[in-house]
Amino acid sequence: MQHSELREDVTIGILALQGAFAEHQVMLKKLSVKKRIVILLVRTQEDLESCDALIIPGGESTTIALLARLAGLLGPLRDFVKTKPVWGTCAGAILLAQSVEGAKQGGQELLGGMSVTVARNGWGSQVESFEAPLEVEALRDSDRPFHGVFIRAPVIIALHPSPSDPPMQILSRISTSLLPRTQTLVPYDEDDTDPRDSRTIVALRQGHHLLTSFHPELTKDDRFHEYFVRECVLSSLVSQ
Amino acid sequence: MTTPSSQPSGVATPPSAIHHGAGNPAGTPVLAPTRSTQTKDGGSSLGTFGVKSGLAQMLKGGVIMDVINADQARIAEEAGACAVMALERVPADIRANGGVARMSDPKMIKEIVDAVTIPVMAKVRIGHFVEAQILQAIGIDYIDESEVLTPADEEHHINKHAFKIPFVCGARNLGEALRRISEGAAFIRTKGEAGTGNVVEAVRHQRAVMSEIRKASVMSEEELYAYAKDIQAPFHLLKETARLKRLPVVNFAAGGLATPADAALMMQLGCDGVFVGSGIFHSGDPAKRARAIVQAVTHYNNPKILSEISEDLGDAMVGLTIVNSDRKNNMSTYKPEDELKSFVSEDPNSKYTFDSERDASQSEICREEKKGLKCITLAMHSKQMFVAMQVRPFWLP
Numbered sequence: 001m002q003h004s005e006l007r008e009d010v011t012i013g014i015l016a017l018q019g020a021f022a023e024h025q026v027m028l029k030k031l032s033v034k035k036r037i038v039i040l041l042v043r044t045q046e047d048l049e050s051c052d053a054l055i056i057p058g059g060e061s062t063t064i065a066l067l068a069r070l071a072g073l074l075g076p077l078r079d080f081v082k083t084k085p086v087w088g089t090c091a092g093a094i095l096l097a098q099s100v101e102g103a104k105q106g107g108q109e110l111l112g113g114m115s116v117t118v119a120r121n122g123w124g125s126q127v128e129s130f131e132a133p134l135e136v137e138a139l140r141d142s143d144r145p146f147h148g149v150f151i152r153a154p155v156i157i158a159l160h161p162s163p164s165d166p167p168m169q170i171l172s173r174i175s176t177s178l179l180p181r182t183q184t185l186v187p188y189d190e191d192d193t194d195p196r197d198s199r200t201i202v203a204l205r206q207g208h209h210l211l212t213s214f215h216p217e218l219t220k221d222d223r224f225h226e227y228f229v230r231e232c233v234l235s236s237l238v239s240q
Numbered sequence: 241m242t243t244p245s246s247q248p249s250g251v252a253t254p255p256s257a258i259h260h261g262a263g264n265p266a267g268t269p270v271l272a273p274t275r276s277t278q279t280k281d282g283g284s285s286l287g288t289f290g291v292k293s294g295l296a297q298m299l300k301g302g303v304i305m306d307v308i309n310a311d312q313a314r315i316a317e318e319a320g321a322c323a324v325m326a327l328e329r330v331p332a333d334i335r336a337n338g339g340v341a342r343m344s345d346p347k348m349i350k351e352i353v354d355a356v357t358i359p360v361m362a363k364v365r366i367g368h369f370v371e372a373q374i375l376q377a378i379g380i381d382y383i384d385e386s387e388v389l390t391p392a393d394e395e396h397h398i399n400k401h402a403f404k405i406p407f408v409c410g411a412r413n414l415g416e417a418l419r420r421i422s423e424g425a426a427f428i429r430t431k432g433e434a435g436t437g438n439v440v441e442a443v444r445h446q447r448a449v450m451s452e453i454r455k456a457s458v459m460s461e462e463e464l465y466a467y468a469k470d471i472q473a474p475f476h477l478l479k480e481t482a483r484l485k486r487l488p489v490v491n492f493a494a495g496g497l498a499t500p501a502d503a504a505l506m507m508q509l510g511c512d513g514v515f516v517g518s519g520i521f522h523s524g525d526p527a528k529r530a531r532a533i534v535q536a537v538t539h540y541n542n543p544k545i546l547s548e549i550s551e552d553l554g555d556a557m558v559g560l561t562i563v564n565s566d567r568k569n570n571m572s573t574y575k576p577e578d579e580l581k582s583f584v585s586e587d588p589n590s591k592y593t594f595d596s597e598r599d600a601s602q603s604e605i606c607r608e609e610k611k612g613l614k615c616i617t618l619a620m621h622s623k624q625m626f627v628a629m630q631v632r633p634f635w636l637p
Contacts, residue, residue, distance in 0.1 A: 017538050018301040018322055043539065058298045059322065060358050066320040067538050070531070091298070104317055104357045120357055126381035127404050129291035132284030151294045152359065152381070178284040218294050 009036040010233060013051035015077075016041035017067035019059020019091060023217035027225045028055075035234065045076050053085040053208075053233040056092030056111075058151070058215050061100075061120070064091060065109040074109060081113035085208035085232040093211045094118055094154050101157060114206050115160040115168065116198070118213075122155025123183045129153070132178040134214075136203060138171050138231070139223040146221060148174065148202060148214040155185060155213065156198045166207030173200040208236045287404025292426035295359065295381065295406060296490035299323055299427075299513055303503070303534045304492070306330050306517040309348065310355035316520070319530035323359040323382070325515065326352045331388050331435030332518035332557070336576070336601040336619030341389040343371040346378055353380060361408070367393025369402075376405040382427070383407045388434045388517075400424025410494065412445045414452035414478075415471030417487055422474045428487055430511070432495015435518050437557040439502045442495045446509045449487070456482040486510075498523070498557045500536030500550050507540035524554030576618040577628050580605065583616055592629065596622040605629075 012028060014021045021041060028039050042048050054077075056064070068074045080086070081096070088096040096113045102120040123130075129152055133145035159168060176188050186199045194200070203224075204211045210232055216224035302322025307313040313324045328344040329337070343364050353360050359381035364371035366385055371392075375383050385398055387410050400407040401424035410431035411417035417428045430449070432442030456467060456478060464482060468475040480488050493506030494515035503514045516533055523529045532549040539545040584592070587607060596603035603625045606615040618625065 016301070018320075020297045020300060022300070023297060043542075059300075060298070060302060062317060062358060063302055063320045063322045063534065066318075066531075067535065070320075070535055071538075102357060105314065105355070106318075125353075125379045126291075126295055126359065126406065127376065127379050128286065129295065130284050130286045131288050131290055149290055149294055151291050151298060180284075180286055215294060218290065218297065 009038050010052050011038040011040055011050055013040045013042040013054045015056045016043050018063045019057045020217060021057045024055050024057050027217050027222050031222055031225055033229050045072055048076050048080060056088040056095055058090035061091040061094040062104050062108050077111050081111050085236050086113060087210040087228045089212050089215055093213055096211055114209050114211055115165050116156050117158040118154040119157045120154055121152045122185055123153055123180055126152055128180040128182055130180050134172045136172040139227055147219050149218045150214045153213045156201045159198045169205045170201050171203035171205055174202045208232045292406030293489050296427035300490055301537060302513045303537055304515045305520055310351045312521055313352045313356045315527050316530060317356045317358055319527055320534035323361055326360055326362045330518040332522050333601045335435040349378055363389055365389040365392040367396050369398045372398055376403055385409050387431060397423050413448040415473045417449060418473035418477040421477055421489055427490050429492040429494040429515055434495045436496045437498040437519055438496045442493050446493060450510050453481055457485045500532045503533045503536045504540035504546055507537055519557045522557040529553050576620045579618055580628055594625055
C-alpha cells in the first residue's frame, strides 16, 4: 500500500474474495509499463480505497457478490466503478453488467458500470467450455491471434447504448464457426460475423472499463493486461 | 506413509481402462480435439486440459458443499458456495448406514443442476468409468472419483484423459496426487476422513503433500529420479512440481472439515479452497454455518474477521468423531458399537436413556450423573442402538 504522493506508481487492485485472483497478480507482476505498478489484493474497504483501478477476476459471480456484501464492499465497489477503471473477466464481467439473465433464483447482486445485459453460462455447462483463437486489433502484435479460454463463459445478449454513457467499443468478436456445436444460442453465420449481433462479442470497452468473457489470465499472453493498464488505467490518470 | 495395496502401483494408465469411447483420445490432454468441424487449423477445441484445470482455478478461494437434494443445493448457493457436490447420502450417513455407496440417481442430479447456477459436481466410484460416462452425458461440470463411495475397481482408476468433463481426485501424499494427475485429474483434494467432522486426517494429508514438495524442490535431477521411484510418481510431473514448488493443479482440502476455523486452518496450510461434506447439513444451523465457512476461506489470514464469523453458529456436527482413533481407522473398520461399549463401560451401573429422530441415522444416548445428564451422539440407527443395548444387557422401562 505504498501510495506515492508523486504518482510515480499506480495501484491496481485485484478483488480477492474468491476465484482466480492469483493468476491476474502473476500477469500484472510481469508487465513492463511506464509507471511502476503496485498490486493490491482487495478484501476490505480500506484496501479498495488505495486503488487507482480494479480487476474483478473469474470465479463464481454469486459467491463474489455475497462475499462483497458480507465484507461491506458492495456499496464502495459500486462507487468505485462510477469513477475509476475496472476490468471484469468472466464472473467479473457478469458483475460489471447492468443486468443479467440466467441469474440464480431470486436474482443476484451486480455492480453495474457497463451498459450490457449478459447471460450466465451462455454457451452451456463445463462440457461446452472451449479454447479458441481471437482476433483483437487493439492489441500489440495484432496479427498474432489471442488465445481465448472460455470456461462456462457469459454471453453478452444485449447492448444498451445511451448518449449519456461513454460509447462502447467492440474489441473482439468470436467467429460463430468456433463456438461449441452443441450451443443453440447463436445460429451459424456464414458471413461471419453479423455486426448487429451482440452475442458474438467477447471483449468490449466502455470508457475506462473493460469486459472480457474469456480468461486472459489463464494464458501466458500478457497483451490484454498491457492493454488494460495502458489504455484504461494510465489514460484515466492523465485525464483526471 | 505407506501406500495401501488398493492403490495402483504403476504410474501409467493401464490399457484395460481405455476401452470406453467417450471424449478425447487418451493421453493427449492439451488441445485434444473432439469435434471434427472445429479441429481445422485455427479452430477451437472443447474439453482441453486447459479448460478442465481452468474451471478448478475459478473455484479457488471457494467452498464446495455436499448436498443431497435441490433444496440443500439452493441453501448452499445462497450461502455462497462456489460449487455443489451432488450425492445420495453425505459421508456421515454412508459411514453410519454402511452398504455399497454408488453414483447418485441421475434424476436427482438433474434436479440439482436445474436448481442452481453454480457448477455442479457428482461422485463416481473409483474405477467406474461407466458411471463417469453417464455423468458426462447429463452435462454436469465436474466429477469426483471418490474414495467416499465403495470402489468399483481395486487396481485401476478411471483414465480421465478420455473424458471432456474434468475430474477431481483425492490424495494422501504427493505420489498419490501425481499419479492421479498423470491419469488426467485436473484438480486434487486431500482425502481426509470424510464423514467424521474430524480434521486431523485432512491436516495429515496436506502436511504430507507440502513437506514432500518442499523436499523435492531442493533436490538435484539425479535425486529427483530416485525420489520419483520412491514415491511412485511420474518423473516429469514430479520435476514440474519441484520447479513450481506446488502441485501443478489446484489443490483443495476435504474430509472432516466442520468449522470456519477448520477451513482457515487448511487454507493456511496451503490449500486453494475447501470441500465441506457432512459438516454443514449435519450441523445445527446449516445456512449460517455454510456462510461462515465461505467467509473463513476468503479471510483465512484475518483472525479478527474469523473470530466474528465463528460466533454463535449453533451446534457443530457432532458425535461422529473418531474416538480411540488409530491411524488405520477408516470407513470400513469404524464401529459405533465400540464407542457405545466404551461409553457404557465408564459407568455400567447407571441408568441409560436414548433418543433419536424418526429414521435418523444417528441417535443420542445419555446417562444420569451427579452433575446432570452426560450424552453422546453415535452414528447408529435407533433400532441398531436398541439391539446393541439389549446385548449389553440393558432393558428399557
